[in-house]
Amino acid sequence: MSETSDLPNGEPARSVGERSLVTSERSAKNQIRREQFRVLYRSPGFIFGVLIVGFWVFAALWPSLLTSDGPKEFVEAGPRVKPGSEAWLGTNKTGWDVYARIIYGARPILIVAPIATAMAVIVGTMLGLVMGYYRGWADEVLSRVIEAILSIPIILMAILVVFTFGRSTPVIIGTIAVLFVPAITRTIRSAAIAESNLDYVMSAKMRGESGLFIVSREILPNVTGLVVVELTVRLGYAVFTYATLAFLGFVGSNITDADWGIDVSQNYEQIVRDIWWPSIFPAIAIASLVIGVNLIADSIDKALKS
């Protein structure tokens, strides 16, 4: 645990004046961090994950650099063309290029998933810290609420909320964020309980520090490693959840928009007619993004624990 704390946010203040100090302890410290990074950079999972996620981020930012066709552009090859030289991932029933649609489809998912995750992690961390430090009846009540929420299938909840409040992007983001808060809260809460039992917290109480100070300044910096891991793990889930909602038709205003989940849902029926490529390739795109994010999450977790 003790080693997990300060890897993720390399405090900028320390690097400047410190290089000059050649002390054994100093270099030992830097060495641990360097070695952790080295373990990270050298792990094949991390490299692979970064390559995959990097590719999709690039696609979301500059799709036109990766394909000359637009997502709703009728290509020369015509509709239902098999993957090959004319369109290398084929074309769909409308005559749009599957590859171009996948490239353009990266954007919506990469907007919703990270924002939703970030919001969930921020709220979940704050709640978890406060509950874990103060305990008491508020903690009891909130814990029961969390358990209740966790017992409802996420997709079911999401469908209900989106159905009630509309399918605009902000609603989708908010929904995913709210649904992810309980799990994050629970993880951070248990870490905060463990921290609160340490003597430095007692020492802070004995010198009369306020609860706010103890939670935000004393405990929070010691759970940042966990927060980073939680962030990456949840990001994978968020991608997954968003794609599922899109597949079910609860996302976006137009079913012709380039979106992986929508594309799968619009084309999967044709698999029986042997036209598999318009649905399978977007599905592979979803899977690759989830796997990529999880590979990064696992590698960070492992490096922090090494």
Place this chain on the structure above:
Amino acid sequence: MTTTEPLPTETEAEHPALAIDGLEMSYIVRGTPRAVLRDVSFEVRAGEAYGLVGESGCGKSTTAYAALRYLPGNGRIDAGRVESGGQELTAMSGRELREFRAQRASMVFQDPVQAVNPVLKIGKQVAEAFKVMGQSNSEAHASALAALKRVRIAAPESVMDRYPHQLSGGMLQRVVIAMALACEPTLLVLDEPTTGLDATVEAEVLDLVRDLRSELNSAILLIAHNLGVIRTMCDRVGVMYAGRIVEEGTVDEVFDNPSHPYTKGLLNSIPRRGLRKTDRELFAIPGSAPPIGASLPTCTYIDRCPIATEICRTDVPPIVDRSDGHWTRCHHADRISDVPEPQEVTVEYNVGTEQVIGVDGVSKTFRQRGNDIPALVSVDLGFAEGETLGLVGESGSGKSTLAKTMLGVHAADEGGAITLRGRQMAGKATARVEESVRAISMVFQNPDSALNRSWTVRRILHRSVVKLTGVKGAAANKRVEEIATAMQLSPRHLDMRPRQLSGGLKQRVAIARAFAGDPEVVVCDEPTSALDVSVQAAILNLLAGLQNEERTSYLFISHDIGVVRYLADRIAVMYLGRIMEIGSTATMFNGTNHPYTEALLSAVPSVDGIAEARIPLMGAIPSPANPPPGCVFHTRCHRAIEGLCEVTEPEMVELSAGHSIKCHLSVEQLNESVHIDPSAVLAVAIDVPLT
């Protein structure tokens, strides 16, 4: 079942039970191999007890595990051989190794609670050790019963039916030993078998092992960091430093006539032979032990050695024979007397007369599931300016509760009072006025837990200075640097984080923080028990020095009688939340004692090898929820008077000025010598209620 023939007995006699030869090992940490053992060689013969001592990280435990070739996944043997009875472990197949561990070798670990399965009854677990040997269910059951009898457990039938949590730590360790002995091992490895246990329980376990040694012909490899344990238990000892044995010989030779600068430093750093702070400082070995994997081509101790010369840097030190079987690995074995002796203390320790903090009739009752648990029962204590009050007692006696009540972590019961210079303080720290909060601070047992690991040392100290003294800005920074200097921390340490510091430095930071508010009383809760002895010496010196300059009083809680004796001016003995005896250090060690104190003092294994008649304590400390009637100690007392002690609770009686005991017995009765056979007491029935 197996085709492996037992080895003929004559080969057993020829070959030592354990022979380690030129063993080099490394651990792979974050991808890099780091050397932990450097050319370790020693032998343990049948019937012999061999001890390995050294500070943490020196490779003792790695050696113990290597003796059974039981290594963690990242451990790697680079060179050397491990042999047992002529068989080479390093060349064994997985199956042979299993066979070897089941039939011929056993290991006892540090924490008995973790060595047993909490959901299986004791009987089942012990029987399993015999089933592995091929016995049937009923045979194994009978053997298990016999095994428990052998480790002097009185009611083995009832113990067989219990779960591990229903037994005390000492009892559990005896069960673990019973399991280890199931195969009549030729090699028994004990890795810090008593480290987590109370001194009284430690004595009980050591008594048992000593008793068993005469019955068995096993070779024993005992790993301990406590020099006293090694001295009282072993025939020969190897002193390890940074993965290398630097000195080896019989315990008497090595401890009385140390020939390696490291051994000498270690022995000088512990308070021996009743040493007091008024006599001399403790010797602290300068610097800190090299981390594992450090490059140490020649002498491993060179950077901390007071008599090192140029040759130590260029040549590997030779093995120098001192006397028969006693050797040292040092270039300058003949110059060992040049190792400087610790400084005599010239300063006077003046204890003031005015009482700074008073604890008057303080009780503390916890409520748990509707039951009242009296953790403290009308405790009276007082601290004069510059005084150290040592507080001793087994775990569960209420020492920490007393400390926490004084600090205001929880409020004392109505009726008692904690006073600061005569004025009563509020119970809870949050309700106390600023002056009272400043007046008492604390040094915790474990600096890793006590310091926020994501803060720099500067921030840790700065926050306490600002919060407690109200000084801000440049003045606060200046104050931080002043305190750091007083703790012998260098300015570069200020910008480090706790994990960059060694254990000793961390504890200095914790002490610095405790002194930030210029307190009247500092509560030290086992401040050195997590530290190695050489570091402990430096911390004790520091505490003694600070007290003299700052005129601070200490409440010094420790289980180490030697340390308490060194530092304390007065000592209080606690049992079940009550003060049983209080008096000046001199009277405590030379005068008449409460029977409990008498037993506590006799339980300490001495490095000086002076055998004292041990007074064993029977059974475990009773639960505070259900204290015995009359004198709370009568259930374990070797001097209890029937018809009196279990009926009436004794009053505090003043024997001489400032020396009081809570006992019915007269001084004459207390001074009569009693002799109790330790093995008789080991057999006393357990009285842990089946809940």
